[in-house]
Amino acid sequence: MNLNTIIEGCKRQDSKCQEALVKQYAPILLRLCNRYLYDEHLAYDAMQDCFINVFKYINGYKEEGKFEAWIKRIAVNCSLNVRKKMSGSINIEEIEYTNDVPTFVPDFAAKFSTEDLLLLIERLPKSAAIVFNMYVVEGYSHKEIAEALDIKESSSRSQLTRARTKMIEMINDCKESEKIRMDKIRIQYQ
Amino acid sequence: MDYLDFEKGLKDKLSQSRKEVDMNRLLNDLNIHNEKPSRFIPGFLSTSALLIAFLSIAYFSYTNYFSEKSTSVAHTIQANEASKAVEIDKSQLSIEANVSSEASIIAQSKKAQNKIIEVEQQESSQKIIEAKTAKSIIDQTNPQINTNSYFKGIGIDQASESVLNPKKNLNNSTAKHFSIPAENKIILSPKNQTTSKELDKSTKSAEIIADINAKPLETIKENSQVWNSKIEAIPSLSLITLQTNETQSASFLPLLKDCPTFKDRLWTFSFIPEIGYQWPIKKLETDDANAAGLLEERKQDEITLESFQAAAYFELKHNSGLYLKPGISISKTNEQFKLKNNITISDTTLQLVRIDTIIVNDTIEITQIYEEKISDSTFVNTINSTYSISQVDIPISIGYTHLLEGFAIDFEIGAKFNILTRTSGSLYIGDEPAFARLRDDETYFRRSVGLGFFGGINIRKQLNAFGEVYLAPRFQFNTKTISSDGNAISQKYSNFGLHLGYVYTFATK
Secondary structure (H helix, E strand, C coil): CCHHHHHHHHHCCCHHHHHHHHHHHHHHHHHHHHHHHCCHHHHHHHHHHHHHHHHHHHHHCCCCCCHHHHHHHHHHHHHHHHHHHHHCCCCCCCCCCCCCCCCECCHHHHHCCHHHHHHHHHCCCHHHHHHHHHHHHCCCCHHHHHHHHCCCHHHHHHHHHHHHHHHHHHHHHCCHHHHHHHHHHHHHCC | CEHHHHHHHHHHHHHCCCCCCCHHHHHHHCCCCCCCCCCHHHHHHHHHHHHHHHHHHHHHHHHHHHHHHHHHHHHCCCCCHHHHHHHHHHHHHHHHHHHHHHHHHHHCCHHHHHHHHHHHHHHHHHHHHHHHHHHHHHHHHCCCCCHHHHHHHHCHHHHHHHHHCHHHHHHHHHHCCCCCCHHHHHHCCCHHHHHHHHHHHHHHHHHHHHHHHHCCHHHHHHHHHHHHHHHHHCCCCCHHHHHCCHHHHHHHHHHCCCCCCCCCCCEEEEEEEEEEEEEEEEEEECCCHHHHHHHHHHHHHEEEEEEEEEEEEEEEEECCCEEEEEEEEEEEEEEEEEEEEEEEEEEEEEEEEEEEEEEECCEEEEEEEEEEEEEEEEEEEEEEEEEEEEEEEEEEEEEEEEECCCCEEEEEEEEEEEEEEEEEEEEECCCCCCEEECCCCCCCECCCCEEEEEEEEEEEEECCCCEEEEEEEEEEEECCCCECCCCCCEEEEEEEEEEEEEEEECCCC
16 A cells, blocks of 8 residues: 555545554654653654644645655644643743854764664753754754744754754764674674 | 764654554554454354364264164164174174084084083073173163063073073083074074074084085184184173173174174264474565665575474365365474674774984984874674564365375365464664564564465375375465565565374274
């Protein structure tokens, strides 16, 4: 069953197509939600809200953009809503961060696994991590981030600069030998 | 490395990274109930169970029918086809007994004859007691049996009389050419037929004596040994054995090798345990362009180690050679992936680059100049990871047995329904981490593969009346892939197997 068939079936509320859609995107969306919430249960709730909204609004989906991007945007919104519900607001600090970001990182950074990268993002300050995720991974513009988080565009830029600076610091702190050793251990204990 | 390149790589990795989801829970939470409870598996199982139960009942009813028929013949004095057959057997016995006695007379002296008569008198007394005891037992245990007619048939009154008047008995016995005692003779023929039977036997006896006289002495001696062994067996059997107890009479029946066989069965029922070694033919495919690299890696580095199978079948075979064979089968297939990692380790050492010698006055100053040398050592680390696929199937097949000289060949086709598939071990997924631990869910593999088909031949060799062994090359294939929908790589199996089985038949043909 290809994606267009699934989408058309979901528009008809065909449960078989809905199931296929859930099976295809649930693992991706759960990972995405987890990047914003750092809690498996909250991430699961956000993913569930996302699918409910997808089935509710799928008739409004115009096949202009990529479906995956559309569904991911819904997942990001649901994650931010869950975060808002939990803490009252998303609470992005309005800061001015003007440090110059170094433009180079060690070559071994290219060898980082997905788990390593998630760990690095998790260690970023929460506000900076949200902006970093939205800008770098999901491809939002600063304007879109500002609208979604209800902050100024300049704050979004500052948070991104802060995230990048911190990220590079953390990468530089890693040693290649340690990275290799960690990989070896990870493979052996899988 | 440029930082923006790092971010690009980060985006590529994270945007497609996945996390395991409990699909059943999620689908339930979302109220998506597409998968209707499958009625096929329980339906198939219960149908198979019912079929096996029905065949078992039919088989035992069939065998009991003939056993009861032969028993009822002994119990019923009414003339019918079956009783006639039994009467013929018994008449033959009686005649053999007479002939045996007559042969003994020819072979032995008059003194020996008198001794035989004495022994017979003693045994006849015992038989009367046994007969009376048997009558009382039957009266107590089964009042429906008409013991009056039954025991009239065996002539208790006559026997009693012979005990009260041994001389008369002796005279009777003597008058009948020293044949078996009166009660033994009566056992073998109903009372209402005694006269005609006796006449008939006398006529036959006379014919046999004439025949014996015509034969050479050695032949008579040989035959007399056989006859003696048979006639010795008759007094050792009690009345209850001969006429009421099926199991004990069964032990007597093998002695009667010339008895006609009327158990020519239409169906036979067999139990077949089987083991097999299979050579799986694995097919890996993908429609996902992102998984093309992973597919190539798995095709190149994943090998099937071995596959074993064990099964048990019930076979219902018609005497025309056609048979039906349902059963249950379990199998286990092991796969191995060899992951080769190139690990580069950099060692920094000091290397002597230059030695400078300076002479100042009379002093020589030697300066050694070292510099760091970085050498890279590359190691290949091979990780062997295995996973296994265990399956439980319900096979059902039909076949035809073609008999040849010394052996037989079965041509067989069938279908199998996979009711359970379990995987364990680590599967190579190409991502980081490289291996995923297989759990009891449908993240990578299905829990049931569904329908498959198989066909092959069984080369059978008879071992004894009940047992056969066979060697069976067999090909089987599944209609569905074993991979779950969430697995980008589709994995499908066919098998060529060599199976060894033993056929235990519950009833001989």
